Amino acid sequence: MQTILTPDTPEDYCGTTYAAKLLGLSVGTIQTLVEKNELQAWKTQGGHRRISMPSIREYQRKHNMLTLHNDPRDTRLRVLLVEDDAVTREMLRGYCNRSTMPVDCTAMSSGLEALIDLSSIKPDVLITDLNMPGVDGFELLRTVRQNPQFKRMTTLVLSALTSEEIESRGGLPEGCIFMAKPINMDWFNGFFTAFLAGRFAETSSARPSDSPST
Numbered sequence: 001m002q003t004i005l006t007p008d009t010p011e012d013y014c015g016t017t018y019a020a021k022l023l024g025l026s027v028g029t030i031q032t033l034v035e036k037n038e039l040q041a042w043k044t045q046g047g048h049r050r051i052s053m054p055s056i057r058e059y060q061r062k063h064n065m066l067t068l069h070n071d072p073r074d075t076r077l078r079v080l081l082v083e084d085d086a087v088t089r090e091m092l093r094g095y096c097n098r099s100t101m102p103v104d105c106t107a108m109s110s111g112l113e114a115l116i117d118l119s120s121i122k123p124d125v126l127i128t129d130l131n132m133p134g135v136d137g138f139e140l141l142r143t144v145r146q147n148p149q150f151k152r153m154t155t156l157v158l159s160a161l162t163s164e165e166i167e168s169r170g171g172l173p174e175g176c177i178f179m180a181k182p183i184n185m186d187w188f189n190g191f192f193t194a195f196l197a198g199r200f201a202e203t204s205s206a207r208p209s210d211s212p213s214t
Contacts (some may be wrong), residue, residue, distance in 0.1 A: 012053050013052055014053060014117050015113055016030050016031065016051065017106075017108055017117070018106060018121060019056055021106055038055075039051055039056065039059060076104040077103045077192070077199070078104055078123045078124045079103055079123060080105075080114060080123035082107075082109075082110070082126070082128040084109050084129060088129075088181075089109065091183075092127070093105050095188065095189075099192070101193070101196055102196070111135030112135040118150065124199075127156045128141065129158050130166070131159065138170060155176045156191065157172060157177065157178045177191075
C-alpha cells in the first residue's frame with residue numbers, strides 16, 4: 001500500500017465508511033481500491049485507516065462520477081447518524097434517504113468513525129446514541145462541543161438511558177435535544193419538518209429584498 005504524509009487539515013482525509021458513501025461503493029470495495037493503490041491511504045498509530053480526499057476526487061473525475069456530496073451549492077440537510085444497533089441505524093437511515101424532504105444521511109456505527117469524518121461531512125444535524133462501545137455518545141458530544149467549527153450544528157440524542165443514568169455519567173451538553181427510545185417516528189418526522197422549515201425561513205430572511213428601495 002502506498003504511504004503518504006498525513007495532511008495538515010482534517011478536510012484532506014476521511015474514513016472508510018464516508019469514502020464508501022462518497023463513491024457509492026461498499027466498504028470492502030474501498031479497501032480493495034486502497035490495496036490496489038487506486039485510492040491513497042494510511043493508518044494512524046491506533047490502526048485506523050485514513051483515506052485521502054484528493055485521491056477520492058481524482059477517482060470521481062476519472063470515472064465520471066458526480067460529486068454532489070462535495071458541492072458547496074448542495075442545499076440538502078446533511079445528517080450524521082451514529083448508532084451501534086444495526087436495526088435502529090438502518091431504520092433511521094432508510095427513513096432519511098426515502099424522505100421527500102431534502103435530507104442526506106450518513107450512518108455510522110461508532111463514535112470513533114464519526115470523529116474521523118465530522119470535518120469532512122460538516123453535518124447540519126448530528127444524531128447519536130449514548131451507549132456505544134469504545135468512543136460512546138458522551139465522549140463524542142464532549143469532543144464536538146470543544147470544537148468551534150460545530151458551534152451551529154444541531155444535536156439530537158437518542159437513548160434508552162434514564163435521566164438519572166445520564167446525569168450520573170456527566171449529563172448532556174447544553175442545547176442537546178433528547179428523544180427516549182423506543183423511537184417515535186412521528187416525532188422524528190416532525191423534528192425534521194420543523195428543522196427544515198426553520199432553515200428555510202432563516203435563509204429567506206437573509207436574502208436581500210427584491211423590491212426597489214424608496
